[in-house]
Amino acid sequence: xxxxxxxxxxAAAMRAxxxxxxxxxxxxxxGSTAAFVVEGLARRVAAGLRVVGIPTSERTAAQAxxxxxxxxxxxxxxxxxxxxxxxxxxxxxxxxxxxxxxxxLLREKIVAAASRRLVIVVDQEKLVERLGEHTPxxxxxxxxxxxATQLNFIGNLRCSRPTPACAELLNITTNAIQRAGPMxxxxxxxxxxxxRADVRSEMQAHKDSAxxxxxxxx
Numbered sequence: 001x002x003x004x005x006x007x008x009x010x011a012a013a014m015r016a017x018x019x020x021x022x023x024x025x026x027x028x029x030x031g032s033t034a035a036f037v038v039e040g041l042a043r044r045v046a047a048g049l050r051v052v053g054i055p056t057s058e059r060t061a062a063q064a065x066x067x068x069x070x071x072x073x074x075x076x077x078x079x080x081x082x083x084x085x086x087x088x089x090x091x092x093x094x095x096x097x098x099x100x101x102x103x104x105l106l107r108e109k110i111v112a113a114a115s116r117r118l119v120i121v122v123d124q125e126k127l128v129e130r131l132g133e134h135t136p137x138x139x140x141x142x143x144x145x146x147x148a149t150q151l152n153f154i155g156n157l158r159c160s161r162p163t164p165a166c167a168e169l170l171n172i173t174t175n176a177i178q179r180a181g182p183m184x185x186x187x188x189x190x191x192x193x194x195x196r197a198d199v200r201s202e203m204q205a206h207k208d209s210a211x212x213x214x215x216x217x218x
Contacts, residue, residue: 006032008123013037016084016121022050025077027111028064029085030057030104033121037084042067054080056107074114083115088135089128090120098131100138 013036020026020041028038038053038060045051045068052070054077055061064071085108089098097120099108112118128134 005123005125006036009033009121010036010040012121012123013084014040016119017041017044019082019084019117019119020044020049020051021081024051024081025072025079026051026053027080027083027085027115027118028053028055028060028069028071029083029111029121030055030060030108031086031102033086033123034060034084035063037121038063038067038069042069045069052077054111056085056111057102057104060104074110078114080111080115082117082119083112084119084121085112087120087122087126088138089131089133090122090126091131092127092129096131098135098137100140101135105138105140 009032013033016037017040026041028034028041034056041049041051041053042064052072053064054073055064055071061071085099086102087097087099088101091097099105125134131137
């Protein structure tokens, strides 16, 4: 029987958790695959593993608390040993990423940048030949002056349909999520280069950290 996507995500998540060692400070990602990571991590914690996690969203924080994974903030730990997170797309060859459609753009970037290693967990459907094949490029725009940002950044930037994840981000950061599209008319790297100081794009390659890709295959 062919595994479904959740089976593949869970398998990839379990492989990523093998990289976790006792005493580590971890970055905990956001999204469906990252949820499997927290789930598997909680089982290891119950078996005696000692770790502390810095979550990239309130959803992840709530899950970690519920499952008994200790969480902290950057006030306590400014350097992380390892972050495990998902991605919306991974470009084969370059390993560049599109991230942020789950609504945790800013936090994900900060946590990844503070980590010595970044492990990206995806199933095979997230692997693409060229960024933008299946997903738009999410950007986070501050509320102040968003109209000017939209005009200056790119002509067809548009607000995405409100979702619980987007509402959470708006409530926490007072910023708004927008999407650049259609992708046929936008080069993701060009869009990132055109971003101004008040636009944060999560399609960065995260090359400041050691990057590992863990993919689930059927």
